[in-house]
Amino acid sequence: MMLDYIVVGFGLAGLSFSEQLHQNNNSFVVISEEDKSSSVVAGGMYNPVILKRFTSPWNAIAQLEYAIPFYSQIESRLNTVVNTPLSVLRVFNAVEEQNNWLIASDKPNLAPFLSVNFKKNTNEFILADNDFGVVERAGRVQVAKLLNAYKSELLNNNCYLNEAFNHDVLKISDDYLSYKGLKAKKIVFCSGFGLKSNPYFNYLPLNGTKGEVLIIKSENLKLDYIVKSGVFLIPLEKADCYLVGATYHWTDKTWEVTEEARLELVNKLDALLCCDYEIIDQLAGIRPTVKDRRPLVGQHPEHKNMYMLNGLGTRGVMVAPMVSSELFNYIENEIALDSEIDIKRFSAEYKNDSK
Ligand SMILES: Cc1cc2nc3c(=O)[nH]c(=O)nc-3n(C[C@H](O)[C@H](O)[C@H](O)COP(=O)(O)OP(=O)(O)OC[C@H]3O[C@@H](n4cnc5c(N)ncnc54)[C@H](O)[C@@H]3O)c2cc1C
DSSP states (O other): OOOOOOOOOOOOOHHHHHHHHHTTTEEEEEEEOOOHHHHHOHHHHHOSBBBBTTTTTTHHHHHHHHHHHHHHHHHHHOOOOEEEEEOEEEOOOSSSHHHHHHHHHTTTTTTEEEEEEEEOOOTTBOOOOEEEEOOOOOEEEEEHHHHHHHHHHHHTTEEOOOOOOGGGOOEOSOEEEEEETTTEEEEEEOOGGGGGTTTTTTSSSBOOEEEEEEEOOOOOOOOOEEEEEEEEEEOOOOOTTTEEEEOSSSOOOOOOOOHHEEEEEHHHHHHTSSSEEEEEEEEEEEEETTSSSEEEEOOOOOOOOOOEEEETTTTTTHHHHHHHHHHHHHHHOOOOOOTTTTTTGGGGGOOTTTO
């Protein structure tokens, strides 16, 4: 049987592209390893404001408007709940920050998200003397739960192979690709930092930024909102558990947790909390970040049936649904990709002696 697509990698990118295929009745098989996934580690937060400088992330409004119904459609089909809307409460370190917040809240791209009413801190276990600024329309997607629920559906339909993709075994001809026993018209690589070992696309400048988080338990806190100070403190579905993160490390490209990151997170947390907590886990992943901070989407320079969806960076939850739709429309409906995300912007770095 000739499939329409093989999808390699099943994090947020692979899931989002699979959903485009599902919605458009395309046949496909996903091939993915599971041990090196940034998505499984992700806090899963979507937050349409950069809270360090009170600015707007690239294309945030459009991404959010696409992403929320996208996730709810999957929730309905899989009969599960993964998205929890949550406010983000930004601790003000000084009155000057409150003024900057109010100035930012006048800007059209930030006005829908930055409340002009500051919130008093009523939680005795949080250190915040200058009130909170409230970000609205933020929240959290339980990414690991989403991936598991989606994978179960794929497994039931015999569309998921849990194994490493071996690029050396792929055979490419003009009309189709063959891989072990599979034949498909097209292949889309969604392999996150695994791109580094993909001989077809490793000319692309994916830097990768390692991040680590802690999972803590505290019976005192009782938060039903996200707090942002030096770290994000995100309530989890398990009672009294919170995710604390994240770190940013630009040179370490290993997937192991480190003592250095644990200390950094504990120091920042201790500046925010005045209650006991227990650290119950520590996780590490590598974000697929790109030097120009834009996704990597598009067609291989020579192999016209080979595509890439990557570079989701630090905000995969918001970015993945929309860019997956842009890639699908590019391939199937010949709608040009936005030049900001198209991998053609790096064509000068492609050498013809690459695969
Ligand atoms: C600590 C941390 C916290 C984060 N917090 C957030 C957050 O709160 N909100 C947010 O939006 N984003 C967050 N992110 C970023 C987010 O995780 C990424 O943007 C997103 O998950 C990237 O998804 P992806 O599918 O491109 O890559 P990945 O999730 O890494 O998925 C790639 C998949 O491909 C597989 N793979 C790779 N190579 C091969 C191969 N050869 N054969 C088969 N399979 C292969 C991998 O095993 C993996 O399963 C965070 C990241 C980190 C590290």
